[in-house]
Amino acid sequence: MKSKGALQRAIAENAAGYFFLAPWLLGFLALTLYPMIMSLYYSLTQYDMLTEPVWIGMGNYIKMFTGDATYLKSLQVTFAYVFLAVPLKLGFALVVAGIMNQKLKLIGLYRTVYYIPTLLGGSVAIAMLWKRIFSSDGIVNAILRAVFHVNPPAWIASPKYALYTLVILTVWQFGSSMIIFLAGLKQVPDEYYEAASVDGAGKVRQFFSITVPCLTPVILFNLVMQLISAFQAFTQAFIISGGKGGPLDSTMFYTLYLYTKGFYYFEMGYASAMAWVLLAIIAVFTAVIFKTSDSWVTYGSGD
Amino acid sequence: MSTLAKRRLYAALSHAIIIAFGVVMLYPILWLIISSLKPGTVIFSNPGLIPESVSLEHYVKGWAGVGRIHFSVFFINTFIVCAAVVAANIVSCSMAAYAFARLQFAMKALWFGVMMLSIMLPTHVTTIPRYVMFHSLGWVDSYLPLTIPKLLATDAFFVFLLVQFMRGIPKDLDESATLDGCGRVSIFFRVILPLSGPALVTTALFSFLWTWDDFFNQLLYLNTPAKYTIALGLRMFMDASGNSSWGPMLAMSVLSMTPCFLLFFSLQKYFVQGIATTGLKG
Numbered sequence: 297m298k299s300k301g302a303l304q305r306a307i308a309e310n311a312a313g314y315f316f317l318a319p320w321l322l323g324f325l326a327l328t329l330y331p332m333i334m335s336l337y338y339s340l341t342q343y344d345m346l347t348e349p350v351w352i353g354m355g356n357y358i359k360m361f362t363g364d365a366t367y368l369k370s371l372q373v374t375f376a377y378v379f380l381a382v383p384l385k386l387g388f389a390l391v392v393a394g395i396m397n398q399k400l401k402l403i404g405l406y407r408t409v410y411y412i413p414t415l416l417g418g419s420v421a422i423a424m425l426w427k428r429i430f431s432s433d434g435i436v437n438a439i440l441r442a443v444f445h446v447n448p449p450a451w452i453a454s455p456k457y458a459l460y461t462l463v464i465l466t467v468w469q470f471g472s473s474m475i476i477f478l479a480g481l482k483q484v485p486d487e488y489y490e491a492a493s494v495d496g497a498g499k500v501r502q503f504f505s506i507t508v509p510c511l512t513p514v515i516l517f518n519l520v521m522q523l524i525s526a527f528q529a530f531t532q533a534f535i536i537s538g539g540k541g542g543p544l545d546s547t548m549f550y551t552l553y554l555y556t557k558g559f560y561y562f563e564m565g566y567a568s569a570m571a572w573v574l575l576a577i578i579a580v581f582t583a584v585i586f587k588t589s590d591s592w593v594t595y596g597s598g599d
Numbered sequence: 600m601s602t603l604a605k606r607r608l609y610a611a612l613s614h615a616i617i618i619a620f621g622v623v624m625l626y627p628i629l630w631l632i633i634s635s636l637k638p639g640t641v642i643f644s645n646p647g648l649i650p651e652s653v654s655l656e657h658y659v660k661g662w663a664g665v666g667r668i669h670f671s672v673f674f675i676n677t678f679i680v681c682a683a684v685v686a687a688n689i690v691s692c693s694m695a696a697y698a699f700a701r702l703q704f705a706m707k708a709l710w711f712g713v714m715m716l717s718i719m720l721p722t723h724v725t726t727i728p729r730y731v732m733f734h735s736l737g738w739v740d741s742y743l744p745l746t747i748p749k750l751l752a753t754d755a756f757f758v759f760l761l762v763q764f765m766r767g768i769p770k771d772l773d774e775s776a777t778l779d780g781c782g783r784v785s786i787f788f789r790v791i792l793p794l795s796g797p798a799l800v801t802t803a804l805f806s807f808l809w810t811w812d813d814f815f816n817q818l819l820y821l822n823t824p825a826k827y828t829i830a831l832g833l834r835m836f837m838d839a840s841g842n843s844s845w846g847p848m849l850a851m852s853v854l855s856m857t858p859c860f861l862l863f864f865s866l867q868k869y870f871v872q873g874i875a876t877t878g879l880k881g
Contacts, residue, residue: 312783313704320695320758321710323751328717331728338727345731395617400610406617408867413624415863419812420830421852424837425631428643428845435630435646442646468624475874499609520719528721531814535834551815554723559819564727571723578721 339569344562356569367570369545370553377459377549378526381466386518389473390511394503396474397481407478414471423465423535427452430461452536455546462532462547473518480514481507512593520582527578530555550574635850643845658854661847665835668824670851673832680742680817680828681810687749688757688806689799695752696761697787701773717755722815730819744820745810757802760873764798765791801873804866808859829855 314321339356341349360367396407416422429435432450440448451457484506492502508515533541533549541548541556550570558567629648637645638654664670698704699711733744752758768791776786792799814830821827824835833855836848863870 309702309783310704313698313702313707315784316694316698316702316787317704317710318694319691319750320698320714320752320755323691323748323753324710324713324717327729327748327751327753328720328725331725331732334728334731335724335726345734395613398610398613400613400617402614406621407871408864409621409625411870412628412863415808415859416628416856419856419859420814420833421855424833424848424852425627428849429627429630433644435644438644438646472874475871479874524719524721528723534814534818535837538837551723555815558727559730564731568727571721571726574721575724578719582719 335568335571338565339572341565342563343565343568345564346562349565352565356566357573359566360569360573366545366548366553370541370548370550373459373546373548374527374529374550377463377466377529378523380460381463382519382522382526384463384467385470385522386473386515388467389470389477389518390508390515391503392470393474393477393481394507397478397507407475410474411471414469417465417469418531420531420535423532426461426465426532427536453543455542455544458536458543458546462529462536465532466526466529473522476518477511477514480511484510509594513595516585516589516593520585523581523585524578527574527581631849632853635846635853639846643849657846657850661836661851661854665832665844665847666824668827668832670832670854672825673827673829674854676742676826677811677828677830680745681807683742683746684749684810685803685806687746688752688754688802691750691752692754692757692802693761693792693795693799694787695758696765697791699758699762700765701786701791702783714755714758718759726819733820739820740822740826741820742826745813745816749806754806757806760802761795761798764795768794797869800866801869804862804869805873807862811859 338349340351340353342352342355343349392410396403396410400406430451431437432453434451436451437448440446449457451461488506488510489502492506497505528551529549530551533547533552534555537543537547537552539552539556541552551574554567554570554574557563557570626648630646633648633650634643634645635657636653636655637650638652638656662670664672695714699707699714729744729748730739733739736743738744738747772790772794773786776790781789812830814834817828817831818834821831824831827835829851833848833851836844836851
């Protein structure tokens with residue numbers, strides 16, 4: 297009798313568990329797992345959505361790395377963007393969090409204001425604003441001319457500089473990382489700083505020998521999340537370049553090229569293969585960061 | 600110098616740096632708002648912040664829309680999509696989170712691991728097959744591809760956020776509810792959901808904002824201008840004409856950011872909570 301009761305309870309528990317899990321589970325199977333399998337299959341085919349996929353084996357992957365200059369260019373642009381924007385953004389967020397982590401009047405207001413660019417920055421509206429202020433007759437150039445009496449370039453229209461306007465736009469949105477760092481800083485005991493002050497360490501010294509080491513777990517987390525989202529950046533490059541990745545493919549982000557291939561030329565097989573290479577790149581970066589994290593992340597006991 | 604004086608000087612210096620830098624950071628947004636209120640078009644090369652005269656001409660022109668579609672249409676469309684996404688996310692993500700946080704079932708650890716991994720999955724790996732799927736269902740050029748997936752908790756991020764929060768609700772409450780004769784379903788409705796308020800607000804808030812700002816999916820699935828959202832409507836302005844449309848375009852940009860501003864300032868603490876506990880991307 298007793299074991300029968302236990303069995304019934306276990307069944308009831310499982311039934312309840314799967315009842316509540318059902319929407320997510322269905323979503324995972326139908327909208328994540330199945331599409332992943334299909335996209336892996338498409339990546340080995342030539343597929344335009346109108347006719348059935350035609351098997352070409354590794355053809356798409358081979359073409360990507362041997363016969364598609366635009367693809368290689370998009371890789372180069374994306375890496376340049378990620379390697380510039382992510383460290384700058386995190387470095388910035390860290391320094392600002394260090395400054396904001398004081399008991400000052402109005403500090404709550406300051407934090408709020410510093411978050412505003414992050415609140416709005418991902419929108420089409422801000423991307424258009426960026427295009428406007430960095431254009432040849434935009435306000436950035438008006439200021440440069442007035443203050444430095446130089447003849448500045450047309451940033452957005454220049455293959456040399458267009459990417460940097462996107463990097464600035466990304467770094468400008470350091471608010472989320474800053475808030476995460478601030479939350480991490482709350483865990484750092486005040487005594488550390490007091491002891492350092494007694495020993496005569498200045499604020500800069502304290503920042504590098506207390507703040508940064510104590511925050512390494514948070515830095516690791518931020519680094520991984522920012523890297524993943526930077527590799528997938530799309531909207532800003534699309535708006536600033538009018539959807540073309542120009543000038544001269546200098547803002548042809550990986551995902552922008554993927555979109556162009558998939559939904560402009562309807563080369564769905566090729567675009568799927570590109571998506572899998574992107575997944576592989578992100579996975580490798582994440583794995584390498586986690587592997588090396590032992591040597592630079594310190595998990596303090598917190599006491 | 601005494602320690603007190605030193606401390607005061609240091610505080611004053613901090614204020615000065617923070618304010619100066621804050622002004623530089625906010626300058627583009629301030630410029631946008633003020634310029635949208637200035638008449639004419641040459642002003643978009645003028646970096647000044649003080650308007651000589653104020654005019655709503657850009658707003659009137661912008662609101663009248665582009666390509667014979669009134670801008671209010673884009674607003675209404677966006678609100679419809681956002682409302683549906685918020686409602687769907689609240690229901691589906693809180694259900695999944697309750698299962699992970701409170702119930703015992705077979706393969707729970709496996710599913711939880713899969714859910715966490717899916718947060719880090721680049722969306723592009725599923726984009727094309729999903730498009731093919733929605734296309735064959737006849738859903739392209741409707742709001743269904745933007746909303747129905749949310750009913751299936753595809754934003755795993757919020758599941759994680761809610762799991763974290765629900766784990767913090769004392770288990771005693773469940774137990775005493777069980778003694779009172781509550782089943783697992785009524786515990787969810789009577790104990791867990793009412794106590795998850797803050798996390799649900801955070802979920803609703805970010806669901807709204809991310810949908811409001813989303814561009815990629817809307818670009819992919821909406822083709823008819825009458826169905827366009829604000830993001831696509833703004834882009835239409837840009838494609839439609841040259842420099843004369845900058846004024847209305849920037850005016851509509853300001854309008855498009857207003858709901859985000861209002862939400863941000865009225866629900867600030869939920870922002871900080873949401874970002875700090877889960878490290879929301881952004």
